[in-house]
Amino acid sequence: MTIVAAADGSALGNPGPAGWAWYVDDGHWAAGGWPHGTNNQGELMAVIDLLDSTAHLDDDLRILCDSQYVINAVTKWMPGWKRKGWRKADGSPVLNRELLERLDRATQGRQYVFEWVKGHAGHELNEAADVRARAVATAYQKGEPIPIGPGWPGAAVAEVATGGVATGGVATGEQTGEVQEITPAREPAQSVELDLFGEELVADETDTEVVARLERELVEPGVRADASRVAAILHPDFEEIGRSGRLWGHDAIVQALASEEPRSVEFELLGTETISSDAILLTARTTDARGGTLRSSLWVRVNNRWRLRFHQGTPEE
Numbered sequence: 001m002t003i004v005a006a007a008d009g010s011a012l013g014n015p016g017p018a019g020w021a022w023y024v025d026d027g028h029w030a031a032g033g034w035p036h037g038t039n040n041q042g043e044l045m046a047v048i049d050l051l052d053s054t055a056h057l058d059d060d061l062r063i064l065c066d067s068q069y070v071i072n073a074v075t076k077w078m079p080g081w082k083r084k085g086w087r088k089a090d091g092s093p094v095l096n097r098e099l100l101e102r103l104d105r106a107t108q109g110r111q112y113v114f115e116w117v118k119g120h121a122g123h124e125l126n127e128a129a130d131v132r133a134r135a136v137a138t139a140y141q142k143g144e145p146i147p148i149g150p151g152w153p154g155a156a157v158a159e160v161a162t163g164g165v166a167t168g169g170v171a172t173g174e175q176t177g178e179v180q181e182i183t184p185a186r187e188p189a190q191s192v193e194l195d196l197f198g199e200e201l202v203a204d205e206t207d208t209e210v211v212a213r214l215e216r217e218l219v220e221p222g223v224r225a226d227a228s229r230v231a232a233i234l235h236p237d238f239e240e241i242g243r244s245g246r247l248w249g250h251d252a253i254v255q256a257l258a259s260e261e262p263r264s265v266e267f268e269l270l271g272t273e274t275i276s277s278d279a280i281l282l283t284a285r286t287t288d289a290r291g292g293t294l295r296s297s298l299w300v301r302v303n304n305r306w307r308l309r310f311h312q313g314t315p316e317e
Contacts, residue, residue, distance in 0.1 A: 001059045002059060002060040002061070002062050003024060003054060003057070003059045003060070003061050004024065004062045004064065004125070005022050005023065005024045005028075005050055005063060005064065005125070006022065006023050006063075006064040006065070006117070006123070006125035006126045006129040007020075007043070007046035007047045007050050007063055007064070007065050007129060008020070008021055008022075008042070008043065008046055008065075008066060008067075008119070008126060008129035008130045008132075008133045009021075009039050009040070009042020009044070009046055009133055010039065010042055010130065010133040010134040010136075010137045011037060011038050011039040011041075011042060011137060012134075012137045014038055014039050015036055015037060015038045015251075016036065016037075016137070016141075017033070017034075017035060017036065017037075017137045017138070017140035017141040018033050018034045018036070018037030018038060018041060018042050018136075018140070019031060019032070019033035019034075019042055019132070019133040019134060019135065019136025019137035019138075019139075019140070020033055020041075020042035020043070020044075020045040020046035020049070020133050020136070021046055021129045021130075021131075021132035021133040021135075021149070022046050022047070022049060022050040022053075022129055023125055023128040023129040023132060024125075027150060027153070028150070028151075028152055028153070029128070029129075029132060029149045029150065029151075030050075030053060030148060030149040030150070030152070031135070031136045031146075031147060031148055031149050032045065032049065032136060032146070032148055033133070033136035033137055033139075033140055033146065034140070035140050035236065036251060040067070040069055040095075040096060041096060042133060042137075043067040043069060043070045044070055044073075044099040044100065044103055045099060046129065046133065047063060047065065047070055047103060047106075048099065048102050048103050048106050050063065051103075051106035051107060051112075052106055053151055053152040054152060055106070055110075056154075060111040060113070061110065061111070061112040061113070062112070062113050062115060063112060063113070063114050063115065064115050064117045064123070064125055064126055065114055065115070065116060065117070066116065066117050066118060066119035066126055068116065070103075070114075071114045073100060073103070074103065074104075074107065074114065075114065078100065078104060081094050081100070082104070086100075086101075092225070093222060093225045093226045094226075095226070095227060097226050097229060098229055098232055132147065132149065135147050136148075207274070207280060207301075207306070208272040208280060208282075210306055211272065211280050211282055211299045211306050212269055212272065212282065214233055214299075214306060214308070215267075215269075215282055215284060215295075215297055215308075216267050216269075217229075217233065218230070218233060218308070219265045219267050219286055221262035221263065221264070222262075224257040224258075224260065224262075225257070225260075225262065226258075227254050227255070227257070227258040230253075230257055231254050233307065233308055234250055234253070234254070234307060234308050235250070235300060235302065235307035235308060235309040236250060236307075237250065237309065238250040238253070238307075238308060238309060238310070238311075239310055239311075240253055240310070240311040240312070240313070241311075241312045241313070242313050243290075243293050243313040243314060243315045263288050263289055264288065264289075265286050265287070265288045266286065266288070267284060267285075267286055268284060268285040268286070268287075269282075269284050270283040270284050270285060270294075271283050278300055278301040279298065279299070279300050279301070280298075280299045280306075281296070281297070281298055281299075282295075282296075282298075282299060283295065283296055283297075284297070285316070290315075291315060291316060292315070292316035293313045293314065293315055293316065294313070294314045294315075294316060295311065295312075295313055296311070296314075297310070297311045297312075298310040298311070
């Protein structure tokens with residue numbers, strides 16, 4: 001048996017309030033989203049959740065998708081990105097890496113086919129998915145309850161292997177036009193939070209070790225250039241006082257880091273202080289071409305994930 005499902009994403013403003021949805025019929029559909037995200041993120045997440053929700057079934061999947069970005073990512077670009085360490089042909093980092101890695105894992109061992117359909121052209125399933133994705137984006141925009149749908153009744157999250165090249169996927173339908181990647185922004189809200197980086201926790205790591213590792217990541221050029229990774233580490237209400245004294249918010253810092261020139265940074269952990277079971281204060285020193293900077297970072301635990309809530313950088317004299 002083959003399950004035929006449409007998957008779609010929507011972002012009001014792109015980036016802006018964003019939603020995703022997949023739809024089979026009125027009893028089998030799901031939706032979710034972010035207070036601030038992109039259309040490409042929604043398109044990716046719709047397919048990921050569809051694969052995860054049907055992982056317990058033996059049925060093949062025919063995925064109707066109006067996003068050439070998603071189809072090409074799986075069937076054309078992903079093997080090359082992985083060989084190059086998730087970098088594109090010009091050496092720049094691949095955007096939406098965490099979602100793409102999740103999509104890669106979700107396709108392992110699955111029998112599926114992508115079929116391109118023209119969006120907003122009256123296709124019944126595509127329209128149903130689009131309406132639900134836009135409903136989530138609109139709900140975030142208005143601060144209303146999120147219509148998440150019934151999902152797949154009886155579904156259980158199945159374990160999938162990590163790594164390797166996706167197999168089994170082929171693309172059908174028209175493939176035209178150039179695909180543009182758009183810088184992502186904020187992670188999902190806590191009410192419908194999605195694990196954008198499931199490899200965060202490592203066996204036997206203490207809370208302070210996890211926080212120290214994530215802090216180090218935030219000074220690595222490859223991570224700083226990956227907006228989706230930075231957005232996943234930062235708390236949705238993140239604030240920073242930079243070494244210049246400027247106050248930065250979540251979206252502003254994600255976009256600024258993604259556009260800055262890469263630079264080599266030395267990192268020295270000075271100490272950690274456990275304030276409570278869900279809060280850790282970390283201090284460190286970084287050194288780059290501008291000189292030394294003392295870092296003070298407040299990390300908080302949200303839904304069993306550590307997020308950077310506040311950071312201050314002070315230049316050393």
